Amino acid sequence: MQKRRETVYSLGLDLGGTNVKGAVIDTEGRIISQVEEATPPGKEVKEIVVCLADMIERLASEHPEIIGVGLGSPGILDAERKIIRASPNFPxxxxxxxxxxxxxxxxxxxxxxxxxxxxxxxxHRWGxxxxxxxxxxxxIGTGIGGGIIIDGELYRGxxxxxxxxxxxxxDMNGPKCSCGSYGCIERYIGSRWFVEAARQKLSDSSINSPKDVNILSSAGNHAAADFIAKQGELLGIACVSLINIFDPQAIIIGGGIAELGDPFFRGIRHSVNERSYLKLASEVKILPADLGTKAGALGAAALGFEAGRIK
Amino acid sequence: MQKRRETVYSLGLDLGGTNVKGAVIDTEGRIISQVEEATPPGKEVKEIVVCLADMIERLASEHPEIIGVGLGSPGILDAERKIIRASPNFPxxxxxxxxxxxxxxxxxxxxxxxxxxxxxxxxHRWGxxxxxxxxxxxxIGTGIGGGIIIDGELYRGxxxxxxxxxxxxxDMNGPKCSCGSYGCIERYIGSRWFVEAARQKLSDSSINSPKDVNILSSAGNHAAADFIAKQGELLGIACVSLINIFDPQAIIIGGGIAELGDPFFRGIRHSVNERSYLKLASEVKILPADLGTKAGALGAAALGFEAGRIK
Known part of the structure; x- marks a missing residue:
């Protein structure tokens, strides 16, 4: 007689500056339930904690199969991943x-x-x-977040x-970045800087988001399309260094700016093909992310399974 | 009765453009025997193979305890590490x-x-x-070679x-590098470019090596000392990106240029402290390599033990 396998779920929460997203998933990464709430506007620690605890309690009572909770947060964590040392979204x-x-x-x-x-x-798991x-x-959003998967596992430093x-x-002589360095790729492609550069380049002060530039480009504005491609080329220059360092199989680009689509990705590929070492980089896949805005909660939920099994 | 542990050695060879070095080591990394020979000047595959095979045969007959041979070579290897796809030293x-x-x-x-x-x-093992x-x-020599240790193991991509x-x-707008990209750190610090820049900056066409600049600096030439520090600062800018990516415990700098000593390392540290994210980078150790010119053969020998145990 085959033993019946117990159904277990994990809950992943994605704490953002604007919204908190939650996803209950099974071990195959299938979403059983999703929720989304506005982040408490005061952004004080106490109200965020209450908001998260409420969401966990509610989903856990609806889904007693949940064995662990993963929590994704912007910012720099400590080595044990228990403390948020600093976070741009919660200054x-x-x-x-x-x-x-x-x-x-x-x-x-x-x-x-x-x-x-x-x-x-x-x-990496499902996208x-x-x-x-x-x-x-x-x-890529207001800032640029990054993740490194090595041998199928997160690399944390x-x-x-x-x-x-x-x-x-x-560009060591480029504009100063919020991190203290100069010419960081975030300083060019992060949405705020993207918008500032687009307004200037296209002499259009009505541009308020990368999406606005995309609308212009899609309507046949060649200058807007060129601008998007040039922004892609800048990101491509960072990708060339990353490829020389990591020799990765793929670079996945997500976030709002990745929705700029083909002209943006053609720009990235252009830099990579032009500048790559021994042409090896042409073998690296450069792909738009696949899971949309729910990726953060899904990844957190993947870790919730780990938490549940550790305990 | 305690079982006597069998003595085993490994042989490491370091194939360079000028010399081939060999080291026989025990499992503690102690050098039992060392040799060095000129690389066959024609640099043809056949004569290099004969040179390496002769050296192995000779050392293996002197040290029957050798269980495996590691061979370090400049260049890009294939994924199985059996083929040299291309090598700057053997064009x-x-x-x-x-x-x-x-x-x-x-x-x-x-x-x-x-x-x-x-x-x-x-x-990593012994230095x-x-x-x-x-x-x-x-x-850092004519070119810059790099290695990444993650979780105590070599990361190969x-x-x-x-x-x-x-x-x-x-610097995306910097001078063209031999790799196809622009403004690579090798294009500034690699010894050929280091010398070219030093001649220009110090208006001294008699400079033929980084060592010459070091001699000037040690003799009290402030412009030479400043130049060395500025070269360190350039390397430090690359180190900042590496720290933001890897959050490593240490960055080890070796090769001829690392012998520039204090002014060079102060330059690196200056950039790192000035430009580091949330000041975290100040915790990263930036150290001169410890094993000198025998590091390559020692590392190859470390892998020779792996080869011996695989078989």
């Missing part, structure tokens, strides 16, 4: 012991991870990077701060 | 099946590895990077071409 936070604070309300095993790492993990042993993933792929400098 | 070589060619003469298990990877492995879980190593740390661009 007042400093060394917040998020896991400990939530554990006061919640009995389920909890695991914390950088949100871009969650994105990378989800795209555009399925089957790749070594891959890099960038998610010595203190948990690895994978800051947005802070590769492509 | 006529293309897809040379070096392991197969040597195995016609030699019965010992053989393993091939990129020479900079051997350098990184040796510094400046002892005890570091994640580290990066750069060896998907096709064996990973770790080309000299080909990180620090």
């Amino acid at each position: 007042s936070w400093s060394n917040v012991p998020l896991i400990e604070l939530i554990a006061r309300y919640i009995k389920l095993p909890l695991i914390l991870e950088n949100d871009a790492n969650c994105f990378a993990l989800a795209e 555009a990077g399925r089957g790749c042993r070594h891959l890099l993933a960038l998610t 010595s203190t948990g701060a690895g994978g800051e792929l947005g802070h590769i400098s492509i | 006529s070589w293309s897809n040379v099946p070096l392991i197969e060619l040597i195995a016609r003469y030699i019965k010992l298990p053989l393993i091939l590895e990129n020479d900079a990877n051997c350098f990184a492995l040796a510094e 400046a990077g002892r005890g570091c879980r994640h580290l990066l190593a750069l060896t 998907s096709t064996g071409a990973g770790g080309e740390l000299g080909h990180i661009s620090i």
